[in-house]
Amino acid sequence: MPFHRLPAAVLVGVLAATLPCICAAQQDTQKEIERYRQLLAEGNPADLFEARGEELWKTPRGPKKASLEQCDLGLGAGVLKGAFAQLPRYFADTDRVQDLESRLVTCRVTLQGIDPAEATRNPFSAPGRPSDMEALASFVAGQSRGMKLAAPLRHEKELEAFRVGEQLFYRRAGPHDFACVSCHGENGKRIRLQELPKLTDPHDAQKIFTTWPAYRVSQGSVRTMQHRLYDCYWQMRHPQMDYTSEASIALEVFMAKYANSGEIQAPGLKR
């Protein structure tokens, strides 16, 4: 008898018999992943990036032979503690909304006299080619660890960035019709075994947004929020997103609105 013609009661019985085993297998997989995460969390290699970032922060460099210690990350020149917790934000001197990495580039250019192209030349490390940006971002983020995210979203341009980010979040394009919302619009979903946050849900957003930059075991390096977005668009079959582009910052502002009041746990640790 073809399977689909079996009486409904038998089908229900078959389903009832197979479901517990499917669920148990899923739970085991989930448990294994949790155990793996715990093992990883006992020592976060991001510590090394923070230490290198601190050294980069304090060492005079560039044509102006200046350190970054007078960098204004939004709370005034030289204020590190808690600055990351209030990004992205509008900066009057550049007249635009900036995230951590965009602002670090500004400081390297204005304080140290580094050429803008040079300052953004190597944002994402590769084996044997470490990135100063990854180290600096780790260091500055770590200075807000334990604080609550409080991206301002008050200035007219911050509000505009939110609206633009919102449009981009839902914008479907390319050969696969993907948008951010394709993967981040529902609770409890996965790609393969990787859990996906619903980024418009404060519960998920507060937990996830606050863990970037993060050391990624699969990549053997700290990766920044800029890299996270670049990597998402890669998977979405878009061309490479420009480093610190306006779209990337608009998306960060959009995400920050839902992540606000989440506790900063950056640099985090991920698969």
Add this chain to the structure above:
Amino acid sequence: MKMREVKFVAALALGLVGCAGGVSDDEARARAEQVFRESFTHGNRQMAARVERQDEVQALCSRYRNEPPKDVAEKIEREQAAGIRYPASGKFLGDWRQGERIAQDGYGMRFTDPDTRRPNGGGCYNCHRIAPAEISYGTIGPSLYRFGALRGAGEATQRYAYGKIYDSQAYLACSHMPRFGHNGVLTEEQIMHLVALLLDPDSPVNR
């Protein structure tokens, strides 16, 4: 009535006024399009052109955040269904073993995938449970395990499965699933292999 008022009332009538940030949705959308164009400037120009220009379905689904009103949904489904090219042979079933490889493979059309001679993958396991041996599967789409066993493997189901993979939005407007045939990601032959993976009685999906 002044022109500005007319525009405001028109926007209100369309339910498009959402004024946080001081701009209407139409203005925010126009601004976002400009920002988008200016944010992907260093990559391959052909790729950039393809994502800058949304087709009508992409634009509608973006605008309605994947929840189009009934009339829009019906229009999308009707037009997408009309665009499905079924195999001229009248056959829908390929080889399930090749289907499994295509379902596993996520290669293709990313900016680091330079080899255009290598066929694209479907990446089906990213979102679906399919054959039981693969436990690393995603959950964005429904489980397809026992698809043929539960639905029957007759011609109607074969045709449905082919059409769904070719253009998911012929059946559900603004589905998250890529339109693999419509957008030229997978070939007719590849889709037939995937149909076999789902429906062949010998496929591990149904055994």
